[in-house]
Amino acid sequence: MHAGAHGVEPFPAVDPRSLSRSSRAQLDALFASLPAPEPSALDGDLRGTQIDLAGLERLPHRVRAALLAVLRAPAGPWRGKRLSGGRGTNVWGVGPLRRTFAQFRVAAAPAVDGSGRCVQLDYDVPENPLPLRGILGEVRTLGPGLFLGRMHYRAGSGRTCLLYFTLEA
Amino acid sequence: MVSRGVGRYRRGRPDGSMSPPDVIVVGSGFGGAVTAARLAQRGLRVLVLERGPWWGPAGAEQPRTDRRAFPRGAWGVRKLVRSVRWARGRAARDILLNADGLVEVHSFEHLDVVTGSGVGGGSLIYTNVLEAPDDDFFAAFPPELSAGEVRPYVDRVRALLRPVPLPAPLPDKNRAFERAAIAAGLGAPRYPELAIRFGRSPAASEPALNAAGVLQSTCTYCGSCVLGCPTRAKTTMDLTYVPVALRHGAELRPLCEVVAVGHDGGSYQLRYRDHRSGALHQVAAPRVVLAAGSMNTMRLLFQARDRHRTLPQVSRALGRRFSPNADVLGLVLGTPLIADGGEGPALNSFVRIEHEGHLRFIVGEVGLPLAALPVGGRLRRGIARATGLIAMGRDASTGAIEYDGRGLRSSVGRALDPGLFDDIERTLDRVALPYRARRVWLNAPNGRGAPRLGTVHPLGGCAVGRTSEDGVVDHRGQVFGCPGLYVADGSLYPRSPGVPPSLTIAALAERQAALME
Numbered sequence: 001m002h003a004g005a006h007g008v009e010p011f012p013a014v015d016p017r018s019l020s021r022s023s024r025a026q027l028d029a030l031f032a033s034l035p036a037p038e039p040s041a042l043d044g045d046l047r048g049t050q051i052d053l054a055g056l057e058r059l060p061h062r063v064r065a066a067l068l069a070v071l072r073a074p075a076g077p078w079r080g081k082r083l084s085g086g087r088g089t090n091v092w093g094v095g096p097l098r099r100t101f102a103q104f105r106v107a108a109a110p111a112v113d114g115s116g117r118c119v120q121l122d123y124d125v126p127e128n129p130l131p132l133r134g135i136l137g138e139v140r141t142l143g144p145g146l147f148l149g150r151m152h153y154r155a156g157s158g159r160t161c162l163l164y165f166t167l168e169a
Numbered sequence: 170m171v172s173r174g175v176g177r178y179r180r181g182r183p184d185g186s187m188s189p190p191d192v193i194v195v196g197s198g199f200g201g202a203v204t205a206a207r208l209a210q211r212g213l214r215v216l217v218l219e220r221g222p223w224w225g226p227a228g229a230e231q232p233r234t235d236r237r238a239f240p241r242g243a244w245g246v247r248k249l250v251r252s253v254r255w256a257r258g259r260a261a262r263d264i265l266l267n268a269d270g271l272v273e274v275h276s277f278e279h280l281d282v283v284t285g286s287g288v289g290g291g292s293l294i295y296t297n298v299l300e301a302p303d304d305d306f307f308a309a310f311p312p313e314l315s316a317g318e319v320r321p322y323v324d325r326v327r328a329l330l331r332p333v334p335l336p337a338p339l340p341d342k343n344r345a346f347e348r349a350a351i352a353a354g355l356g357a358p359r360y361p362e363l364a365i366r367f368g369r370s371p372a373a374s375e376p377a378l379n380a381a382g383v384l385q386s387t388c389t390y391c392g393s394c395v396l397g398c399p400t401r402a403k404t405t406m407d408l409t410y411v412p413v414a415l416r417h418g419a420e421l422r423p424l425c426e427v428v429a430v431g432h433d434g435g436s437y438q439l440r441y442r443d444h445r446s447g448a449l450h451q452v453a454a455p456r457v458v459l460a461a462g463s464m465n466t467m468r469l470l471f472q473a474r475d476r477h478r479t480l481p482q483v484s485r486a487l488g489r490r491f492s493p494n495a496d497v498l499g500l501v502l503g504t505p506l507i508a509d510g511g512e513g514p515a516l517n518s519f520v521r522i523e524h525e526g527h528l529r530f531i532v533g534e535v536g537l538p539l540a541a542l543p544v545g546g547r548l549r550r551g552i553a554r555a556t557g558l559i560a561m562g563r564d565a566s567t568g569a570i571e572y573d574g575r576g577l578r579s580s581v582g583r584a585l586d587p588g589l590f591d592d593i594e595r596t597l598d599r600v601a602l603p604y605r606a607r608r609v610w611l612n613a614p615n616g617r618g619a620p621r622l623g624t625v626h627p628l629g630g631c632a633v634g635r636t637s638e639d640g641v642v643d644h645r646g647q648v649f650g651c652p653g654l655y656v657a658d659g660s661l662y663p664r665s666p667g668v669p670p671s672l673t674i675a676a677l678a679e680r681q682a683a684l685m686e
């Protein structure tokens with residue numbers, strides 16, 4: 001019997017396209033099961049890919065898949081993150097042009113859902129415009145050089161998970 | 170048990186799922202195939218991840234998605250080059266042309282490296298020569314690893330590959346080389362053992378089972394050895410050790426390229442891209458054997474140490490003691506002594522040039538793969554009156570491969586050992602003279618005296634050492650500081666042997682598998 005092209009793939013898929021087929025509940029469960037990296041393991045330029053967005057789960061499957069494919073497209077403006085020494089920023093660009101915008105502090109901290117430690121990306125820094133300061137990111141290790149992250153938005157005492165993304169070193 | 174075919178790989182369970190592997194082997198060339206076969210024979214669950222497809226007749230039994238015909242003809246040639254990894258000056262690009270291409274090119278500042286890709290690895294495109302290095306080569310290894318200690322493992326490789334010298338009668342090109350070598354004062358060439366099945370005549374095929382129980386044919390003298398043997402006469406890894414591994418339960422996944430290595434608790438994690446689906450997968454095992462070829466094994470370890478920081482303990486000696494094995498190619502164009510430069514096995518004889526009783530370099534004659542080239546007419550007739558001279562030598566082996574955070578870089582070139590390369594070029598010139606050629610092109614394609622070199626034998630970089638100060642792995646091939654992580658390819662060499670390295674890579678892999686706990 002032949003493996004790979006036919007039948008069940010025995011090893012988990014971790015590429016953004018495969019992960020984007022997961023439901024929000026599956027992503028939550030996956031995130032909760034992952035270990036936390038050392039904050040320094042994230043240092044450097046990380047290629048980012050968005051794999052889920054709040055609100056899409058109620059859309060028909062095909063519409064959701066199409067929208068997520070657009071979000072994952074290499075031509076999209078969000079390129080990833082750049083981290084160094086406890087600080088980080090998001091990298092944006094179209095074609096060869098690159099800009100950084102939306103900074104954050106990096107630290108090990110408990111995850112907001114109580115699932116243990118993670119690396120937190122806290123956007124509550126003076127360099128950011130006020131609306132961005134409510135963002136709180138969380139990152140865990142998906143595999144060697146590969147990380148799964150999510151973004152919460154703090155509104156009052158509540159938090160809403162906005163999106164999931166992957167980061168690749 | 171014997172079977173006429175190569176065999177398909179299997180799953181461990183009837184429902185299609187697979188038991189977690191005990192060992193993952195990355196690559197299926199001279200190091201990976203040997204390790205996979207011997208560990209599978211010991212009853213370990215072995216998973217082999219190979220970035221290339223099954224090639225040629227050896228893949229006939231595999232699913233269509235997993236096999237490719239050797240690149241032949243004007244259309245097939247598009248599958249010749251898999252990827253180009255370009256790192257010169259400030260420019261650095263990795264260009265993946267075909268995930269299912271046959272060769273990979275690394276282009277550094279002063280060095281081009283060409284390596285093979287596919288089930289069987291470098292054995293698909295090597296020149297069939299199985300030559301043991303001189304005993305003094307092992308002086309560069311730790312004391313546990315001597316020539317005498319390695320010899321039984323060399324014999325094990327020979328027992329499975331059954332190499333023999335080129336039988337008489339010799340092709341025209343051999344007689345021309347003999348005359349040239351003698352006229353140059355180098356004496357008569359010796360005929361090393363070749364991993365080829367020869368019949369009574371190149372005109373008549375005589376199929377028979379090889380030592381691995383796989384049906385092989387006999388050599389037709391088509392001379393296509395370095396672009397893949399079309400007749401199953403070349404005794405490659407995909408016809409020998411790989412079938413042994415499969416028969417003992419190993420699973421081989423072709424077109425699955427490992428892109429990252431990490432460590433989590435008690436096991437090593439590998440992330441690989443399945444080029445058939447495009448998906449990335451992860452798999453873990455307590456033991457991993459990196460046998461992806463010198464350049465790719467180094468790249469995986471550099472990434473793990475410096476970029477992903479998953480194996481920060483890997484030795485700082487990584488990338489050091491690199492050598493191009495002093496490969497130098499000379500082209501003899503338009504000689505009246507040869508009517509068909511593509512006749513017979515590519516490289517089948519060479520002369521030794523020694524200094525104070527020690528091997529300095531060898532010079533051999535390597536025919537051009539005319540039958541496999543997509544050329545015809547006058548051009549083909551012109552190339553038929555050409556041949557190649559190839560040298561390999563014991564260079565200083567003090568080169569370095571570095572990592573810039575994205576890819577490999579190197580400044581290795583002629584400056585590594587200029588005296589040796591000058592000496593090689595002078596000798597090639599002397600050997601070429603009796604050919605009465607219209608043109609002799611030394612250090613092709615770069616030119617005589619050029620600082621730039623080309624090699625098909627990148628060696629070292631993960632050198633065997635006594636400690637992590639002078640090497641990356643110990644005498645068993647285990648990475649210092651990383652229990653369970655092994656290296657089994659040409660990157661192990663602490664110095665260049667000056668002869669084709671395949672036999673020693675396979676023998677060291679035999680030894681590693683025997684000593685692996």
